[in-house]
Amino acid sequence: MSSYHLGRSWPGHGTPVEDNCPCPKMPCGLVEDTNLHPDCDQHPFQHAKTMRSMHPADQCPEISDSGWADLQLRKLDPVIAYMEATDEDAWRVDTVRSADGTTNCFFGHLFNMGGNDARGNELWNGFENLWASTYMIYPINDGTDSRYPQPTPKQRILAYLRDLNTGAAKAVPQLMEEEFAYHLAQEKEMGARTI
Numbered sequence: 001m002s003s004y005h006l007g008r009s010w011p012g013h014g015t016p017v018e019d020n021c022p023c024p025k026m027p028c029g030l031v032e033d034t035n036l037h038p039d040c041d042q043h044p045f046q047h048a049k050t051m052r053s054m055h056p057a058d059q060c061p062e063i064s065d066s067g068w069a070d071l072q073l074r075k076l077d078p079v080i081a082y083m084e085a086t087d088e089d090a091w092r093v094d095t096v097r098s099a100d101g102t103t104n105c106f107f108g109h110l111f112n113m114g115g116n117d118a119r120g121n122e123l124w125n126g127f128e129n130l131w132a133s134t135y136m137i138y139p140i141n142d143g144t145d146s147r148y149p150q151p152t153p154k155q156r157i158l159a160y161l162r163d164l165n166t167g168a169a170k171a172v173p174q175l176m177e178e179e180f181a182y183h184l185a186q187e188k189e190m191g192a193r194t195i
């Protein structure tokens with residue numbers, strides 16, 4: 001692996017600059033030179049700003065694929081920023097990705113955000129556990145969910161991700177909790193009847 005973790009913050013003094021930029025964060029709190037957000041005004045090379053912390057990605061003291069994925073998924077801002085930077089033309093409906101790999105549905109883009117297969121898989125699994133499963137995403141990506149009438153898959157997914165991020169749309173843990181409470185209530189009712 002030839003990428004680097006970079007930071008504008010001084011080593012040993014936290015990551016205040018990185019904490020407030022749109023780049024996906026590495027587990028050490030720095031950003032990766034191969035995975036910068038184009039709208040960041042701190043890290044992309046054209047801004048010519050001084051990097052004060054740096055280590056090769058494969059020597060990151062915090063590296064773990066699932067830990068990395070968890071960091072991207074605590075809130076959806078990194079995922080939203082990544083999806084915003086994708087081309088409208090790179091989105092597709094009906095299948096995860098095209099045979100030539102040039103167009104993707106949401107999960108294809110999410111997988112790519114990982115930068116390698118292991119992290120791509122962790123991101124995908126983590127997203128399904130923490131936010132929304134494929135059966136929740138596909139109808140929105142493909143435009144068959146009437147709550148998201150935006151004209152393109154990218155716009156529909158971004159609207160949904162923002163709703164998930166603010167809590168306007170229910171995420172998987174909340175739905176599971178409600179399901180559990182429902183079954184518990186059903187059981188109680190059954191119990192009451194048999195007494």
Ligand SMILES: [Zn+2]
Nearest residue numbers: 021023040043
């Ligand atoms: Zn940045």
Ligand SMILES: [Zn+2]
Nearest residue numbers: 005026028060
């Ligand atoms: Zn690192």
